[in-house]
Amino acid sequence: MEAIKVHYDVPGDDFTRAGEASGMLKRYLKKIGFAPDVIRKVSIAMYEAEINMVIHAHGGEIDGEITPEKISVTLRDQGPGIPDVDLAMQEGYSTAPDNVRSLGFGAGMGLPNIKKYTDEMKIETVLGKGTTVYFSVNAQ
Amino acid sequence: MTIADIIRILNAQIICGEDHLDTELHSACGADMMSDVLAFVKDQSVLLTGLVNPQVVRTADMMDMRCIVFVRGKEPDDMVVDLAKEREIVLLKTPLRMFTACGLLYESGLRGGCEK
Numbered sequence: 001m002e003a004i005k006v007h008y009d010v011p012g013d014d015f016t017r018a019g020e021a022s023g024m025l026k027r028y029l030k031k032i033g034f035a036p037d038v039i040r041k042v043s044i045a046m047y048e049a050e051i052n053m054v055i056h057a058h059g060g061e062i063d064g065e066i067t068p069e070k071i072s073v074t075l076r077d078q079g080p081g082i083p084d085v086d087l088a089m090q091e092g093y094s095t096a097p098d099n100v101r102s103l104g105f106g107a108g109m110g111l112p113n114i115k116k117y118t119d120e121m122k123i124e125t126v127l128g129k130g131t132t133v134y135f136s137v138n139a140q
Numbered sequence: 141m142t143i144a145d146i147i148r149i150l151n152a153q154i155i156c157g158e159d160h161l162d163t164e165l166h167s168a169c170g171a172d173m174m175s176d177v178l179a180f181v182k183d184q185s186v187l188l189t190g191l192v193n194p195q196v197v198r199t200a201d202m203m204d205m206r207c208i209v210f211v212r213g214k215e216p217d218d219m220v221v222d223l224a225k226e227r228e229i230v231l232l233k234t235p236l237r238m239f240t241a242c243g244l245l246y247e248s249g250l251r252g253g254c255e256k
């Protein structure tokens with residue numbers, strides 16, 4: 001069977017819409033009939049990464065690839081990049097400003113959560129150019 | 141515990157989701173940081189929070205939670221209510237503060253599901 005490909009554009013200027021793409025993929029995976037725990041892992045990881053894209057990097061693009069064996073998601077942005085990825089991966093590390101915190105984000109738990117719920121995770125980042133976050137979740 | 145029980149215990153008002161009052165809830169989570177909610181998956185079915193932005197509904201949706209309780213009488217706007225209706229998530233509001241609301245539910249037998 002050929003992989004199903006999905007694509008979403010994430011606007012960077014509207015926090016209220018952040019997470020729309022994750023909601024769409026979640027409902028799509030449900031329709032296809034993946035197990036609830038697999039869907040939940042993909043949804044949480046993608047939601048965290050999508051929110052990061054909006055609050056730290058002015059939005060971007062998301063590509064997903066779905067096969068019966070695994071679901072892979074790549075999120076690309078052209079934001080400021082991450083100076084120290086190891087540091088960013090630590091629980092509690094956040095550069096989020098107060099206005100983001102007052103919206104319920106900035107605990108420094110997003111990237112660690114993505115790592116926790118996925119079977120594979122990669123971050124490529126270039127300062128001043130942008131960040132690509134890739135992850136996959138095995139479906140079997 | 142059902143959503144109807146929560147309404148009684150917290151002296152809560154229903155904002156939307158009248159059709160789901162007999163939904164069974166197994167555990168709860170109280171937080172104002174959404175990534176803290178997302179960090180522990182243990183079939184929590186109700187989220188208590190002092191925030192009222194759309195990300196609260198999206199977070200609950202990602203976690204398959206069935207009910208959100210806004211504490212301190214916070215009132216979400218129409219956009220948030222519409223999103224919750226679309227995702228079939230029940231919204232409640234209580235005048236109680238977070239600590240008291242969580243305490244009353246705990247006392248009535250609801251547990252965190254987040255404890256390690």
Ligand SMILES: Nc1ncnc2c1ncn2[C@@H]1O[C@H](COP(=O)(O)OP(=O)(O)OP(=O)(O)O)[C@@H](O)[C@H]1O
Pocket residue numbers: 048052053056057077079080081082088089093094095096104105106107108109110111112131175176
């Ligand atoms: N796409 C990105 N572009 C630039 N910086 C990023 C990006 N994603 C994460 N970061 C940086 O890594 C830090 C840690 O990210 P993480 O998602 O773990 O926490 P957070 O977003 O600050 O808070 P939370 O996810 O708990 O709401 C961020 O504060 C930010 O400095």
Ligand SMILES: [Mg+2]
Pocket residue numbers: 048051052105106109110111
């Ligand atoms: Mg984050």
